Amino acid sequence: MVLFINNANCQIAGFALLTIGWILCTTSMGLDEWRVWYMEKPLVAPSGVACVGLWKVCIQHHNRKFNRPxxxxxxxxxxxxxxxxxxVTQSLMLAACxxxxxxxxxxIFALRNVYMGPPHKNAACHQFMASGILSMVASVCTxxxxxxxxxxxxxxxxxxxxPLLHLxxxxxxxxxxxxxxxxxxAAFLLLLSSLSFLSYKSPLVSQVHPQGSDI
Structure with a gap:
């Protein structure tokens, strides 16, 4: 049992990286500052600044006392x-999230199998592997x-x-x-988490050694 827990310590760190990467991924998808446009001859905003995101465009209004869209x-x-x-990138970010x-x-299921008891055959290993592949694909999409x-x-x-935006x-x-x-x-953290999950190896092989010593 201790072998399973010790072998999963790296995956616990990977779970933390995956959580942070996923939060950053979903956050970035909703931000409007993917492309910042500066216009010398503004048509609407006095400052001539517009932020173009994946799902919205915001025209910035800058005054001396406050800044707001x-x-x-x-x-x-x-x-x-x-x-x-x-x-295309809208669909890619949705898929990544x-x-x-x-x-x-x-x-979560894989760590539960490790800490609640020895996994049935290679259940935890397969779950870590599947999660690593999903995290890798999410990193590639991002x-x-x-x-x-x-x-x-x-x-x-x-x-x-x-035309109603006058941009x-x-x-x-x-x-x-x-x-x-x-x-x-987010893409970097997702990549690191996927590598930690894919590096997991079930310690079932190490359980054979005590049997060999008794012979």
Whole structure:
């Protein structure tokens, strides 16, 4: 029993990493600062700053005394004006969050098998392996989202927002938003957690040695 517990210590740390990575992943998906647009000739906001996210765009209104978004416009993957980069990454981030949640559930069952009693055959090992694969895929989906948005910013990709927003197709300056860094950290933590889960090895082989010594 002690062998199982000692062998799962690394996976407990992996569970903590997975939890933090999943929280950061879901948080970054809802942030609006994926792409920050700076416009020298603003059409609506006096400062000419708009934050473009995966699910919404917020026009920032900056005064000397306060900073707040004037309004946010929400959209979905069904909106035809969205470029392919945003529509695909919306689905990728949703998939990453779902797989991360499924991985957390499997880890809870795996750790329960380890600490409540010896796993039945290789049950815990299979659960750790499945959770590691899910976490790895979630990390890949998040990484693709980060890299695709970074490439779109460097390429100065435009977005044909509805006329009611009075936003240009392309800004004068397009910069990286804080959400990209949050998502990149989430992808890194998810990767570390997946490696810890995949490194788990059931100590069933070590139970054979006492039998051999009695002969």
């Amino acid at each position: 004037t309004h946010c416009y929400y959209y979905s993957h069904r909106d035809a004006f969205l470029p392919l980069s945003i529509r 779902i797989m991360g949640l499924m991985g957390k559930a499997l880890i 990484s693709i989202t980060v890299l695709w948005n970074y490439y779109s910013i460097m390429k100065e990709e435009g977005v044909a927002f509805p 240009p197709f392309k800004p004068d300056i397009q910069d990286i938003g804080s959400a990209i860094f949050v998502a990149a950290l």
